[in-house]
Amino acid sequence: MNNSKLFNRHDQSVAIWLLMCCVLVFCMVILGGVTRLTGSGLSMTDWRPLIGWLPPFSDAEWQRVFNLYQQSPEFLKINSYMDVSSFKGIFWLEYLHRLLGRLIGIAFLVPFLFFLIKGYIKAHEWPKYFLMFILGGLQGVLGWYMVKSGLIDNPFVSQYRLSAHLSAAFIIYAYMLWVAMSLLFPSKGNQTHPWYKRSLMLTALTSITIISGGFVAGLKAGKIYNTFPLMGDSLIPPGTMALKPLWRNFFENMTTVQLDHRILAIFTFIVIVGYWVKSRKANLPARSKPAVNALLCVATLQVALGISTLLMSVPVFLASSHQAIAMILLTILLYILHSLRRV
Structure with missing residues (x-):
């Protein structure tokens, strides 16, 4: 097969993967907005990025998570009427938001390693993808930094941190989209x-x-x-x-x-x-x-x-x-x- 055609096919495969990641980031931003608008964003008061992907299953586990929430300023100042049952209503949106963040990390890392091993990504372009991965990880840290601002005294997140978190999501989205378009539409x-x-x-x-x-x-x-x-x-x-x-x-x-x-x-x-x-x-x-x-x-x-x-x-x-x-x-x-x- 002609080398140029082979590289074009490789570029298209990588571009499709990046566009799929863009769709996931798009969904992540919208879900994050819904989480904020429904007052669900402060329902999870701890952050366990590697082992905290499973939700509570038993009544005892739900009670443990709810006990943590009862110590938060949001519960003490706004939602003190809540019991475990009503708490579940705000917990699930924030849980899904964090779970989607982890899934995006997997959806990026696994295909990236595959494309890297198969030689689909040219060596001089590796830094672009490493930067995407680093930005994604930093976004997770920034998200927790934002949530943490609402867990101290004031039951509302900092508007500075929220805007930074939103801006970072848009930057990651725009960067992946730009690289994908560069693969699909090479410069003439x-x-x-x-x-x-x-x-x-x-x-x-x-x-x-x-x-x-x-x-x-x-x-x-x-x-x-x-x-x-x-x-x-x-x-x-x-x-x-x-x-x-x-x-x-x-x-x-x-x-x-x-x-x-x-x-x-x-x-x-x-x-x-x-x-x-x-x-x-x-x-x-x-x-x-x-x-x-x-x-x-x-x-x-x-x-x-x-x-x-x-x-x-x-x-x-x-x-x-x-x-x-x-x-x-x-x-x-x-x-x-x-x-x-x-x-």
Whole structure:
């Protein structure tokens, strides 16, 4: 068999594996969002990454786990009414979230070793995959670091740690997706398309908007000012600069954080509309054009979901959908960016 065809087949196999890992990470992010929205994230108060993958089976084991939870600030300050039966309702989501994290590690490591032994992955590309594995492990540690912030005095996780955990998940997802696309769509030239820089800037703007959404989630800032376009009776409500020093308002003030996310989301949408309008006359690669159309459609849906989520006081389904569409939006932008990198 021709060597180039063999390597192409190998690259396709590796790319499909990476895309499957991306799907798992996508599911992990959504499940994590549902876990947070249902108040289940602090139900497991210990972290045993290697031996803690089995759930409680016996009544005695359930009681042991529940006893640990009863020592947490969430139980003492919020859920003191719970018994073992009601505790199980919040335990399972967090358990499944952690179990999926372990499964992702296995789904990455086992095929990676297979491809490595079989020579499917070229030696000079090994560092890319080692980095993916390291990032995945660090993400697990970061997840526990986030949960731990809600197990000390305050029964809520730090919005800084939650945003870092969410951002890390998006980075891992984006990195694996980019490597997969590079295997499926090898570079044809040495020059980037003129639209590459503006697409990169749009991707950066969208990423910042997503991170700001992480702070909204961490502070539960979507629960206040459930009106649109006004926040209460005004565009800029009182108290937006109440904290000192002033920079804290952008990360710790619920009112300011929601206002920031509104402004960023609307601005990002306007930029996407402008990007789409100008793309009509641009000489874009063939595979970029449908993606730009999809970008506008998904961005419109995302804005509608965001407003609906706000007006309805953050129902679980809408809020989870809003997070899922954010990942889809980023996926489309990365696809467009990749199609413009070297043409």
